[in-house]
Amino acid sequence: MSKLPCSAAAERNKQAITEKLHELLPEQGSALEIASGTGQHVAYFAAALPQWTWQPTDYQGDALHVIAARIEQNALDNVRAPRQLDVMSAPWFADVQPAPRFDLIFCANMLHISPWATCAGLMQGSARHLATNAVLITYGPYLEDEFATAGSNLEFDRSLQAQNPAWGIRHRAEVQAQARKAGLRLSARHSMPANNLLLVWRVAPDLS
Numbered sequence: 304m305s306k307l308p309c310s311a312a313a314e315r316n317k318q319a320i321t322e323k324l325h326e327l328l329p330e331q332g333s334a335l336e337i338a339s340g341t342g343q344h345v346a347y348f349a350a351a352l353p354q355w356t357w358q359p360t361d362y363q364g365d366a367l368h369v370i371a372a373r374i375e376q377n378a379l380d381n382v383r384a385p386r387q388l389d390v391m392s393a394p395w396f397a398d399v400q401p402a403p404r405f406d407l408i409f410c411a412n413m414l415h416i417s418p419w420a421t422c423a424g425l426m427q428g429s430a431r432h433l434a435t436n437a438v439l440i441t442y443g444p445y446l447e448d449e450f451a452t453a454g455s456n457l458e459f460d461r462s463l464q465a466q467n468p469a470w471g472i473r474h475r476a477e478v479q480a481q482a483r484k485a486g487l488r489l490s491a492r493h494s495m496p497a498n499n500l501l502l503v504w505r506v507a508p509d510l511s
Contacts, residue, residue: 332406342370360388390424426485
């Protein structure tokens with residue numbers, strides 16, 4: 304079995320995220336993963352939630368063959384072929400009619416390593432592709448006015464901005480504002496290991 308690229312962070316957090324997904328999700332459904340990267344999350348989730356169908360995607364075209372190889376290595380029959388997807392595109396899945404809708408859209412560790420505009424793109428696209436009673440789940444570090452930021456997250460934020468001034472840990476309130484503009488509301492906040500948060504977003508068409 305060939306050696307595939309591996310994210311240490313994904314390896315550390317995949318079990319904790321999966322345990323939370325088991326608590327939050329129904330027994331079966333369809334899921335879209337944004338920014339699948341190495342495919343470690345989708346492979347682990349698909350094995351742990353076999354009644355769910357998973358659609359991995361990534362902005363980087365060269366990531367798709369890695370995701371596909373990981374799916375094949377794990378002999379997963381509930382994961383669709385990975386697709387290239389730019390959250391800034393509108394609409395997503397322009398080549399698919401009717402436009403697909405998902406019971407879960409999952410996005411981990413993208414917002415802080417991409418330009419701020421991708422937050423609006425993620426929220427707007429998710430609002431278009433969430434099925435009735437579906438959820439968007441985002442995972443990663445956030446800055447919050449209500450809670451002191453861990454020193455490790457402050458250092459991480461500085462390192463991100465040193466790599467690229469457009470990157471950085473996002474303020475949860477600012478992410479919520481973008482969600483609200485797209486017609487989504489924050490329905491749950493879950494503290495996770497290593498000073499990360501798992502945030503659950505739902506469609507709220509009555510927002511104004």
